[in-house]
Every structure is written in C-alpha cells, then in structure tokens.
Amino acid sequence: MNKISIENLTLHYSDDKESLQNISLGIPANAITVIFGPAGGGKSTLLRVLNRLNDLTDVSFMKGRVLIDNEDILDPRLDVITLRRRVGMVFARPVVLPMSIRQNLTYGLEVAGEKDKSKMDAAIERSLIQAALWDEVRDRLNDPAAALSGGQQQRLCLARVLALEPEVILLDEPTSGLDPISTGKVEESLQELKKTYTIVLVPHSVQQAARAADYAAFFLQGELVEFAQGDKLFTNPTDKRTQDYVEGRFG
Amino acid sequence: MKNSLHWREYLITRLFRISGYSAIVFVGMIFFFLLREGLPALGKVEFVSLFSARWYPIEEYFGILPLIGGSLIVTIGATLIAVPFGVGAAIYISEIAPRWMREILKPLVEVLGGLPSVVLGFLGILILSPYLRILLNLPTGLTALAGSLLLGGIAIPTVVSVSEDALDAVPKSYRDAALALGATEWQTIWRVTLPAARSGVLTAVMLGVGRAIGETMAVMMVTGNAAVLPKGLGALFAPARTMTATIAAEMGEVANGSVHYHVLFFIGIILFLISLVVNVTASTVVFRQRKRQERILS
Amino acid sequence: MTVTSTSQTRHTTQRLGFSLLTLMTLLTVVPIAVVVIYILFLGAPAISWEFVTGFPREGMRAGGIWPAIVGTLYLTLGTATFAVPLGIGAAIYLSEYAAENRWTRLIRIAIINLAGIPSVVYGLFGLGLFVLFMNFGTSILAGSLTLSIMTLPVIISTTEEALRAVPQAFRTVSISLGATQWQTIRRIVLPQALPGMLTGIILGLERAAGETAPILFTVAAFFLPRLPNSPLDATMALPYHLFVISTQVPGMPIKIQYGTALVLMVFVLSMNFIATTIRSRARARRQW
Numbered sequence: 001m002n003k004i005s006i007e008n009l010t011l012h013y014s015d016d017k018e019s020l021q022n023i024s025l026g027i028p029a030n031a032i033t034v035i036f037g038p039a040g041g042g043k044s045t046l047l048r049v050l051n052r053l054n055d056l057t058d059v060s061f062m063k064g065r066v067l068i069d070n071e072d073i074l075d076p077r078l079d080v081i082t083l084r085r086r087v088g089m090v091f092a093r094p095v096v097l098p099m100s101i102r103q104n105l106t107y108g109l110e111v112a113g114e115k116d117k118s119k120m121d122a123a124i125e126r127s128l129i130q131a132a133l134w135d136e137v138r139d140r141l142n143d144p145a146a147a148l149s150g151g152q153q154q155r156l157c158l159a160r161v162l163a164l165e166p167e168v169i170l171l172d173e174p175t176s177g178l179d180p181i182s183t184g185k186v187e188e189s190l191q192e193l194k195k196t197y198t199i200v201l202v203p204h205s206v207q208q209a210a211r212a213a214d215y216a217a218f219f220l221q222g223e224l225v226e227f228a229q230g231d232k233l234f235t236n237p238t239d240k241r242t243q244d245y246v247e248g249r250f251g
Numbered sequence: 252m253k254n255s256l257h258w259r260e261y262l263i264t265r266l267f268r269i270s271g272y273s274a275i276v277f278v279g280m281i282f283f284f285l286l287r288e289g290l291p292a293l294g295k296v297e298f299v300s301l302f303s304a305r306w307y308p309i310e311e312y313f314g315i316l317p318l319i320g321g322s323l324i325v326t327i328g329a330t331l332i333a334v335p336f337g338v339g340a341a342i343y344i345s346e347i348a349p350r351w352m353r354e355i356l357k358p359l360v361e362v363l364g365g366l367p368s369v370v371l372g373f374l375g376i377l378i379l380s381p382y383l384r385i386l387l388n389l390p391t392g393l394t395a396l397a398g399s400l401l402l403g404g405i406a407i408p409t410v411v412s413v414s415e416d417a418l419d420a421v422p423k424s425y426r427d428a429a430l431a432l433g434a435t436e437w438q439t440i441w442r443v444t445l446p447a448a449r450s451g452v453l454t455a456v457m458l459g460v461g462r463a464i465g466e467t468m469a470v471m472m473v474t475g476n477a478a479v480l481p482k483g484l485g486a487l488f489a490p491a492r493t494m495t496a497t498i499a500a501e502m503g504e505v506a507n508g509s510v511h512y513h514v515l516f517f518i519g520i521i522l523f524l525i526s527l528v529v530n531v532t533a534s535t536v537v538f539r540q541r542k543r544q545e546r547i548l549s
Numbered sequence: 550m551t552v553t554s555t556s557q558t559r560h561t562t563q564r565l566g567f568s569l570l571t572l573m574t575l576l577t578v579v580p581i582a583v584v585v586i587y588i589l590f591l592g593a594p595a596i597s598w599e600f601v602t603g604f605p606r607e608g609m610r611a612g613g614i615w616p617a618i619v620g621t622l623y624l625t626l627g628t629a630t631f632a633v634p635l636g637i638g639a640a641i642y643l644s645e646y647a648a649e650n651r652w653t654r655l656i657r658i659a660i661i662n663l664a665g666i667p668s669v670v671y672g673l674f675g676l677g678l679f680v681l682f683m684n685f686g687t688s689i690l691a692g693s694l695t696l697s698i699m700t701l702p703v704i705i706s707t708t709e710e711a712l713r714a715v716p717q718a719f720r721t722v723s724i725s726l727g728a729t730q731w732q733t734i735r736r737i738v739l740p741q742a743l744p745g746m747l748t749g750i751i752l753g754l755e756r757a758a759g760e761t762a763p764i765l766f767t768v769a770a771f772f773l774p775r776l777p778n779s780p781l782d783a784t785m786a787l788p789y790h791l792f793v794i795s796t797q798v799p800g801m802p803i804k805i806q807y808g809t810a811l812v813l814m815v816f817v818l819s820m821n822f823i824a825t826t827i828r829s830r831a832r833a834r835r836q837w
Contacts, residue, residue, distance in 0.1 A: 085727040342570055376796070523666060
C-alpha cells in the first residue's frame with residue numbers, strides 16, 4: 001500500500017541548481033524509503049516538495065501530481081499548514097529553536113492552537129522516548145536547547161517532529177554532522193519508528209542507505225534511475241549507473 | 252478556526268505591505284508639497300532675477316545665487332575636513348587600532364553623531380568663532396570657515412561609519428595574501444584594502460557631503476548669515492549664508508503665500524533635488540558593489 | 550644590502566603613516582570628548598531643582614526650563630507613536646515578505662532618499678502638509694508627524710538589519726513545523742531581533758529629540774511658560790530653546806545657556822547610552 005504517490009513530477013528552480021525530471025514513484029507506508037545519489041541529484045528538492053517547503057524557494061516550473069492518501073498536495077487550494085503537520089521534516093544540520101527544550105517540543109503544537117498542558121506533557125514524553133532522548137533530558141526540560149550536544153540536538157529535532165504525531169517523516173541527511181554513536185541511535189530509532197510512520201530518508205552515505213533501506217530510489221541529475229526493495233537494489237541493481245554508484249565508482 | 256487564521260494572515264500581510272510602501276508615498280508627498288508651495292515662485296519672480304546675485308527679500312530681491320554659493324563654499328570646506336579625517340579615522344579604527352582601542356573609539360564617534368547640531372552651533376558661537384577671529388585676525392569669527400569646521404565635525408561620523416563598514420567588508424584573505432607576499436601592513440592598506448573598499452568609501456564621502464549640504468542649525472548659528480556671492484576660496488574667511496540657514500531663519504517671519512514664502516519653498520526644492528541626486532548615486536554605487544561581491548562569492 | 554635598506558624605508562614609511570593616522574583619529578575623537586566634558590563642567594553649576602523643574606522667568610533670563618524638557622519629551626513620545634509601528638511594519642515587510650523586484654528596489658531607494666533629505670526640508674514639508682494643509686497648526690501633533698517621517702528611515706533600516714540577522718534556518722524550521730508566516734515572525738523572529746530593533750529605534754528617536762530644524766515651523770514656541778494641554782498645542786522644546794537663548798536673546802546669562810545645553814546633551818546621550826548598552830548585552834547573550 002503506497003502512502004505517497006508521485007506522478008510525473010517535473011520541477012525547475014529559477015537558478016537551475018537542481019531539478020526533477022518526470023519522476024514517478026510510490027512510497028510505501030510503514031517502511032523506510034531511502035532516496036540516495038550524488039549531490040545535486042534532486043533528493044532534497046523531492047523532500048521539500050513533499051511538505052511544500054519548496055513554497056519558500058524560487059521554483060520556476062512545476063508539473064505533475066503528488067498524492068498523499070490519494071489527495072493531491074500540490075493543489076493550490078490545499079491547506080499547507082495542515083499538510084506540514086502531517087508531513088514532518090528533519091534537516092541536515094540540527095537547528096534547535098532559540099528557546100528551552102520543552103518549548104522546542106511544544107512549538108508545533110502551540111502554533112496549531114493546542115492549549116491543553118497535560119496533552120503537551122504527554123507529547124513531550126512520548127516523542128522524547130521515541131527519539132531515544134528521554135533519559136538524557138528528562139530532568140532539564142527547561143534548559144536552553146542550544147546547550148545540548150550536536151547529537152542530542154538532532155534527536156531533539158526528530159522528537160520535535162514526532163511531537164506533532166505526523167504521518168510521514170522526511171529526513172534530509174539527518175546524521176551528516178553526527179558522531180557514529182549518535183548516528184547509531186538515530187538509525188535505531190528509525191527502525192522502531194517505521195512501525196508507526198512512513199519514513200523518507202536521504203542518507204548521508206551509501207552505507208547508511210544500505211543499512212536503513214526497506215526500499216531505495218537512486219537519483220541522478222534529477223532523474224529517478226532505479227527504484228526497488230533495499231536488498232535487491234544494493235545487491236543486484238538492474239541499472240549500470242546504480243551499480244557503479246553503489247560500488248563506489250563515482251559520486 | 253482555520254478560516255480565521257487565514258484571514259488574520261492575509262490582513263497582517265496587507266498591513267506590512269502598506270507600511271513598506273509608505274516610504275514611497277512619503278517621498279512622493281514631500282516632493283509634491285515642495286512643488287506645490289515652491290513652483291509658484293517661478294511665476295512671481297522672473298527666472299533671471301531668481302538666479303541673480305542679490306538676496307534682499309525686504310526689497311523683493313530674490314536672487315538665490317549667493318545662497319547656493321554659500322552652501323557650496325561651506326560644504327567644500329566641510330568636505331576638505333571630513334573626508335581625510337573621516338576616512339583616516341576609519342582606516343585607523345578598522346585596520347590599525349588594537350581591539351580595546353576600537354571599543355573606545357567607535358562609541359565616541361557614535362556620540363559625535365548623536366550630539367544635536369544645535370549644541371555644536373552653541374559652542375561654535377561661544378568658543379570656536381571668537382577663537383578663529385583672534386587666531387586669523389578677522390573682523391568677525393562668524394565665517395564660512397567656522398561653518399565648515401562644525402559641518403566637517405558633523406559629517407565625520409557618517410564618513411567614518413560607512414567607510415569602516417566598507418573596509419570591514421574586504422575579505423580577510425585579501426590582506427593575508429598581500430602580507431604573505433611580503434607587503435608591509437601599510438602597503439597592504441594602501442594597495443589592497445583601500446582599493447578593494449573603494450566604492451564603499453566613495454559612498455561614505457557622498458553621504459557625508461549630503462549630510463553637510465543639508466545641515467541647518469549649526470551653520471546658521473556660526474556662519475554670520477551674510478548673503479554674499481563667494482568669489483574664490485578666500486570667501487571661507489568671510490561670513491556666508493547657506494540655503495538651509497536661509498529657510499530656517501526666514502520662514503518663521505514670512506506671511507504664508509507671499510512671494511518670499513514661495514521662494515523659500517523653491518530653495519527647498521533645490522535642496523531636495525540635490526539630496527536626491529547625492530543619495531541615489533551613492534546607493535547605486537553600493538548596490539553595484541554588492542552585486543560584484545555576490546558574483547565573486549558565488 | 551639594498552634589500553635591507555628598502556625594507557628599512559618601507560618600515561619607516563609604515564611607522565610615519567601609522568602615526569599620521571593615529572594623529573588624525575585623535576584630532577577627530579579628542580574634540581568630541583572635550584566638548585562633552587566642557588559642557589558637563591560649565592553646565593553643572595546651573596543645574597538645580599529649580600532650573601530643571603521651574604518655568605522660565607524674566608524673558609527666559611532666569612528660572613528654569615521645565616516646559617522645554619516636557620515639550621521634548623512629548624515630541625519624542627509622539628514621534629515614537631507614529632514612527633515605531635510604521636517603521637517596524639515596513640522593516641518586517643522588507644525583510645520577511647518582499648520579493649526582490651522593481652517595487653522593492655523602489656521602496657529601498659525611497660528609504661535612502663528619506664534618510665538624506667535635509668532636516669529643514671522636513672520642516673518645510675511639515676509646515677506645508679501638517680500645519681497648513683491639514684490645519685493642525687503649529688502643534689505637537691504636526692511636529693511629531695514631521696519628526697516621525699524623518700526618523701522612519703533610521704528605524705526601518707536598523708530594524709531590517711536586526712531581522713535579517715536572525716538565521717534563516719529558524720524560519721524554515723518553524724514553517725516546517727506547521728507555523729504560519731506570521732506565527733514564525735511573532736514567535737521566533739521578533740523576539741530574537743528585539744534587542745537590535747530597540748537599539749535602532751532608540752537611536753532614531755535620539756535624532757528626533759535633538760533636531761531643531763524640523764520643529765522650527767511646526768511646533769516650537771519661542772516662549773511659552775506653561776505646559777501644553779493637548780497634542781494640538783504648541784510647545785517649547787530643548788533644542789529650539791537652546792537655539793533661542795544662544796542667538797535671539799541679548800544679555801542671556803551664560804550659565805543658563807550651558808545649563809540648557811547640558812540638559813539637552815544628557816537627554817540625548819543617555820538615549821544613546823541605553824541603545825548601545827542594549828546592543829552589547831544582547832550580543833553577549835545571543836545563542837546563535
């Protein structure tokens with residue numbers, strides 16, 4: 001069952017930095033779909049389409065459909081705010097908001113108009129446990145989030161998304177700046193989280209892609225080269241280019 | 252709830268946009284009101300006599316050349332002071348001074364920028380001009396020179412802060428490269444840093460000049476206010492009268508709608524146009540420079 | 550041999566050059582300190598309870614300057630009332646909403662222009678529009694409006710700078726968590742930019758408080774020994790009062806002149822001090 005269906009999506013920026021060329025792709029629910037490939041291939045662009053963060057950038061041309069639960073999210077009449085609550089995003093660099101740990105976690109709920117404090121407390125605990133951060137910060141929720149280490153900050157960013165109980169979680173190289181131990185913790189959490197959520201991950205290395213992928217899509221210069229189940233794509237790719245990249249011959 | 256959120260967002264965006272565009276509206280309104288009150292002067296005074304050399308409103312002589320000349324001579328004097336000292340101080344602060352020194356100098360220059368010009372004018376009357384009179388053996392110390400000195404001082408903070416920004420914006424790698432090639436710090440400043448900051452420093456100079464032309468109170472208080480057409484730089488040592496001082500001194504005493512009233516507004520139009528030209532030119536210099544930087548950096 | 554000698558001349562040049570620049574800087578900066586200290590010393594003897602809170606008497610040659618202090622206070626507050634909301638609004642528009650197009654460039658050019666218009670021309674404009682055309686008369690209202698348009702560019706440009714200094718990533722994160730643009734501005738951008746904005750606003754108002762030319766024909770009363778009753782009243786004001794007593798009144802006791810200059814200077818410089826203190830404290834505390 002596909003949670004997200006991308007149909008013939010083509011996109012250009014006005015500065016021609018990245019693009020997407022006629023992408024069609026089904027992203028299954030409750031699995032980790034890895035989108036990988038060399039830099040500039042359109043991975044981040046695709047992620048940013050999925051929660052319409054691209055609205056903030058200079059898109060000069062866009063065509064095609066993106067369906068989440070059979071609803072076209074590119075429809076201009078769609079309520080983007082609601083969409084972004086359903087589709088959360090974790091960025092490459094951990095960006096904690098300049099406030100306390102607690103406020104970082106409740107931010108999304110508060111802007112959504114949530115006022116019930118007990119609900120928020122429950123969300124804080126649940127999301128921190130899911131992001132494997134609860135034990136480390138439970139006693140200092142009111143400390144400034146900026147005081148956390150890089151790895152903790154990135155898990156806080158993940159927890160911040162989880163607090164909103166989204167349906168889809170997008171992760172754009174979430175471990176690129178982290179040490180191996182923190183990376184391991186994040187990857188472990190993802191394996192747990194996929195039971196509840198649909199996860200789209202842009203990994204920071206082919207190794208991570210191979211480790212995490214239930215499904216994998218290889219992107220090259222804005223084109224979807226190959227899409228398959230993870231073990232198939234990394235052991236026995238159909239396309240020569242995928243094989244070359246996976247075996248480290250370029251990129 | 253969702254609907255009200257959208258409405259609020261829409262309304263707020265509108266309000267911000269209106270505030271943004273208000274700047275254009277204000278400039279337009281200022282120009283419009285100056286024209287409305289100033290242009291009738293052209294119908295009431297002959298063009299030739301408006302640009303003649305005699306300003307004596309009581310007898311209906313409205314020649315504004317001496318006033319333009321007065322502004323010119325005072326501004327030239329001020330520029331001769333503000334540019335070398337302002338740029339020099341900026342170089343010192345940005346390139347040479349140790350950190351602690353910089354922390355003292357920058358706020359001090361800011362203090363000068365904050366001192367009301369009327370305070371400077373007051374000291375100009377009481378201290379500067381008597382001193383100048385004795386020092387230079389003049390019949391009166393209230394001269395264009397006194398005005399230039401004060402105006403120079405008033406323009407300096409502008410020149411310093413804008414030039415310092417420009418010098419600061421020069422990438423450190425330029426300096427490192429020059430020093431690595433064996434240039435002394437002094438050579439680096441003159442041959443690398445200053446040329447690289449050229450357009451910013453030019454902007455600083457223009458803005459400083461603009462500030463000097465427009466300054467009113469200090470000049471009015473110390474220049475002696477004699478509407479004489481200056482002939483050469485010797486006029487620095489004689490009393491002068493600027494356009495701004497003329498408006499400030501005489502507008503309070505004219506009848507609304509009189510010829511004199513319209514002529515004063517006409518002078519306002521000239522001042523407005525001068526500041527328009529100075530500032531637009533200065534800002535295009537800045538914009539061009541920024542574009543070039545972007546091109547280098549990207 | 551030649552190498553060492555040229556390197557010696559090079560270093561002599563450098564030493565001479567540095568000395569010259571140091572000298573020029575000192576010549577620029579020392580007079581500022583001297584002016585401030587001078588006024589402080591000569592003005593201090595005039596300061597008394599009666600001088601600060603009393604009304605002028607005997608054709609301003611005795612008594613106090615209370616009405617001028619109050620007038621300047623009112624004008625500063627009046628200016629803030631109009632210029633602060635409008636200035637912040639315009640800055641938010643430029644920093645958060647405006648696309649880089651021809652209209653935005655035009656707004657920027659307009660702001661640069663407003664910043665450059667001579668203060669006496671603002672006075673003319675205020676006279677033409679607010680005093681005569683809108684019939685406010687010479688009044689605090691007309692003066693405040695004139696001063697606020699003059700202050701607007703300072704407030705806009707410093708506020709915009711403060712807003713732009715807030716990292717873009719905060720905005721992206723906030724939007725990605727489902728906040729609207731206004732929620733992002735109000736909850737993230739404004740609180741972070743607040744110290745910078747305050748600094749800019751106070752520096753702008755400082756300029757308004759010390760200006761004389763724009764209020765010459767719009768507010769200022771030569772001699773009005775009572776406090777204004779309404780925004781439509783004229784009022785005395787410190788800078789104009791200093792101008793009057795140092796040029797227009799013969800036989801003015803010099804002590805009162807210096808006293809008035811001191812009060813004006815303290816008024817303005819304490820605003821300057823507050824502004825710079827806010828700025829440096831915020832820089833020290835900043836988390837990004």
